[in-house]
Amino acid sequence: MISMTNISRHFTVGDEEVRALHDVTLRIEHGEYVSIMGPSGSGKSTLLNILGLLDRPSAGSYEIDGKDVTGLNDQQQSQVRREKIGFVFQFFHLVPRLSAEENVELPLVLAGVAPDERKPLVARLLSEFGIARRARHRPDQLSGGERQRVAIARAMVMRPAAILADEPTGNLDQTTGKEVIHLLEELNARGMTLIMVTHDVALGSRARRLIRTLDGRVHSDDANPS
């Protein structure tokens, strides 16, 4: 369960104060499928960053599973990220010198999991996502769809409570984009909270809940009838 209360995020650019987010209050339950939509600069990426503890709000409080995380130091926040949140990015953000399986393994390595325990976990995810034969390939030897599937496997490997996806299909063609979305939705169907930022209306309206941002505020927050 994720709960934001009166969250604001202000940047100072030169002499000007930019309000990327202003007084956002939001509650997302376990297992929800939420898409955040809005034009560029409407604050949707900032919102996702704060949800993922990649950025700190200027004001307001943020709780994950009933625990306040705004007051945590960097060390504690990194632990929350590690254990509770999986990220999927538009540009995949795979480490180019590591193979697919090593990329998937990375969160486990950072968490200090023993190599013997890591290997089977990674192998299972890779075969589940249909990229087992590409396990030893480096990212530049993989197609876009494969790269994003590696990235999703990496996001899943720590069994997080929620996946935050920032334009996960933004860098893919339509067919592979669709495959990636199906994969994410399948994970959601199994109980994973899925929060996705997109400006693709067709994609956004697939979610069961649709949050629209405008000028740093939540403009609308509706259950999706479809």
Add this chain to the structure above:
Amino acid sequence: MRPGDTTQFAWRSLEGSPTRTLLMVLAMSIGVAAVVVLTSLGEGARRYVRNEFESLGTNLIIVVPGHTETLGGTGGMISGRTARDLTLEDALALRRIRGIEHVAPLNIAEAEVSARGRRRNVPVAGSTSEVRFIWGLTVVSGQFLPPQDPRNAAPVCVIGSTVRRELFGNSSPLGDYLRLGDRRFRVIGTLAPKGEFAGVNMDEMVFIPVASAQALFNLHSLLRIGVMARTREDIRHVPQQIKRVLRERHGGEEDVTVLTEDAVSSAFDRILVALTLALGGIAAISLSVAGILIMNVMLIAVTQRTNEIGLLKALGASPGQIRMLFFVEAALLSAVGAAVGSVLGQAGSFVIRQIYPAVPAHAPVWAAIAALLVSLATGIAFSVLPARRAAALEPAAALARR
């Protein structure tokens, strides 16, 4: 994060940019090699000078006739008074002093030696069996001068390796006779090659009993007396005892000079240690330059890898872990650089030894270890700033950078 994983990750990121890694390793290794080579040069010079002094012998005391205030003076020449000569009896009297191990009365003079129709001019040393210990001579065949009453002028000789080769070729000279002046000496032993020692080429020497030499050269005095103290400690009091004994024998006159190598050589030693340290210090500057280079390149690496750092943070890497990754990366670089540098340095010292065999250019152990530690320390110290900068990056901003 497990230490093994940290190291492996850091290693992989070094492998990921081979040119950068190669250049940094090169810089570090040149620094370390410079320390090793320069200190080995300094140490080589120190040992060279030391060997020169020690070729006078270990624990060696030299008694020369004539009183002089300064070491290494001209002996009796400037004292204005004719000094009493040193005699064989003087040498024998010294034997009774406690703390003296060996006493070797010595005369050296040039003489023509001939055997089997070959002739040659060689330095002839008249002494006793004990000169062998004082000059560190090794007998390869036969025996050395027999330990007997030094007053006994036995017609026997022991020859250096060059003399043996030039007079006798490959056949054994033992039992054969050679002629020195108008006397015949039976060869009873040959010496191992030793080379230059105390300013004389030992290999060209012929050793005969001191009494034989005095008879041959018509001398009643000794050139000098070599004395070997039992221990390093004895060297402190033995010179006084020698002076006392000889003063009594010479009618209360202090007309000998007692030289120890110690005083002079330790002064040189100190100078050369200081020189080595100075060379090491100069070389350490190149190490710190290498450190600064590492810092520069690591800072660039942080900028280049901003994205990756952001990703690692998103995946749950703590600031401490990010710092550690950069530390370890710098430490690995320095370690590899230091290892390569040590090898280069040793190779450099080796080349110097080949070119100047007289200078035993070996890096002192402390310098080799210090170079390794200093390079590791500089590598890590200069990675503090880049590592901190990496750890302090805001993940959201870092990820957004492309």
